[in-house]
Amino acid sequence: MPPLLDVRNLEVRFFTRDGVVHAVNGVSFQLHEGETLGIVGESGSGKSVTMLSILRLIPQPPGRITKGEVLFQGVDLLKLDEADIRRIRGSKIAMVFQDPMTSLNPVLTIGRQITEVLETHLNMSPQEARQRAIELLRMVGIPNAAERLNDYPHQFSGGMRQRVMIAMALACHPQILIADEPTTALDVTIQAQIIDLVKRLRDELGMAIIWITHDLGVVAGLAHRVAVMYAGYIVEEAPVLELYHHPRHPYTLGLLGSLPRLDRRERRRLVSIDGMPPDLLELPAGCPFAPRCPYAFDRCWEENPRLEEIAPNHRIACWVDVQTGRPR
């Protein structure tokens, strides 16, 4: 079966006064129906820009998608005109952001913001839309849904606002839900509620999810497959168990080593990754991780490795075999 979403060699640049920011540098991945893909990376790794570019939501200028294809059910979203991409955005592919307060309109009631989506995309009458909005709020676990429809965003707590965002995203039965760090601003007990909710809705509605996060813990229990991003590249991608149990890229290894584990009693020194992520204005010629990599050798400084399959469904962009510490 062809993938639901097939991103091929996506490249995004920001043309700023200081120079060209190489935000996304040839990213390719696929998403299949019903699948949950986790995208892990630190700030500036390009994970959010990749997702925003898929829906053509990056500000242009200064941003520009300079290369690549984004095939959704075989149609290249990058070639659609504005009216056509609007029909897909928010209805077939919906997105939930980190900060619900800035993604909701503060001067409109929650009810109006949801019914607007339903009236625009699904041509519902105001009465139908209102009824459906109540159902949606109930579905995401908001108590007194009918009354809360008349409240404004500031009257909701952070966790409740994120539920509202999820309700809005699900309003048109999307086939893909893109969640960009939706729980990062929330406390752990509220994060647990939201993840629990998303898992339940995923099973009920059967949608595919792309979950973007910096937290390797969050996607461990949620994703089927995980891609790790660094400096605008996918550096490793594998099924979830494989990635956590047999990480093969030195950056993934470093990330896992730098996390203390709640389920382990012994105290070991954290393996930190020295240095800092590269400046995206001036990417090095070789592997972008080489300056911080404990395994780096000559070739890593000269030639940037491409993402290659090294085991079934396991891809890495690295010249080194971390098991032996020598070149592959």
Added chain:
Amino acid sequence: MNRNGQVLLRVENLVKWFPITRGIIFTRTIGYVHAVDGVSFEIRRGETLGLVGESGCGKSTVGRTILQLHRPTRGHVYFDGIDLTQLRGGELRRMRRRMQIIFQDPYASLNPRMTVGQIIAEPLEIHGIARGKEARERVEELLRLVGLNPIFADRYPHEFSGGQRQRIGIARALALQPDFIVCDEPISALDVSIQAQIVNLLQELQERFHLTYLFIAHDLAMVRHISDRVAVMYLGKIVELADRIELYENPLHPYTQALLSAVPVPDPAVEARRQRIILRGEVPSPVNPPSGCRFHPRCPIAQEICKHVEPEWREIRPGHWVACHLAA
């Protein structure tokens, strides 16, 4: 890690209420935020006490009230036997040399108009310890100590990354050779790979200078990693306190249990087996905390007594304290 060491800091029934006021010309107080509502604990010399809790639980206020950055509403803070709450002016300033704080936000806690050298030398000058060339030498030594190049002394904070700025904040805190440092969420704003660097640095410095830490954070895994003992706060109260292994392996308070179960573990195999305790609702307002046990409206095992009677703070096993009617 001095288990039977001498007590350096003793906090007794500490209370901090912030007034809520109305009116501009005739200001009147219409209520209080019960930020900290009676907490007691001790920290031994050379020990790290972790203080965890979700946003708004009062953990940062505890740290600031200990240092008398906020004056407590009630209660006592004994530092090396001296009650800080009774000190004023010069006496307090002399004690402050021995107590420092590292803040969460490395972007906001450094003056952008001062060079790094000036920032680190400022405490030396204020306390009349060193100035001029001597201060400069001390600054360079401190920069080396926190892993920065001494030539950075002439640069400004905006030229540094988040992790480097946090190192500058640590150098400033160490300038006066303190005994005790309040680490107020020192790594929350940093990327994962940088967090481990800072935590390792804090641990090295602790060993080298025999420092005592109060480590405030919401990341339970990191707190367990760095602390000897851990206290859990909920809505202005400490609900449980125990040795780092005891607390995580044998949590007695239902809130601690829920909090621990909510933390994702970066291992899909572990995640697949885990049972989460999903708490109902959200943290109530600290303006009107619930009667009886403050956790009762969200507690999965609450009984009638929990609604009316505030649970006693009791030592259920040697060194393991809990405030719950039902813990045994």
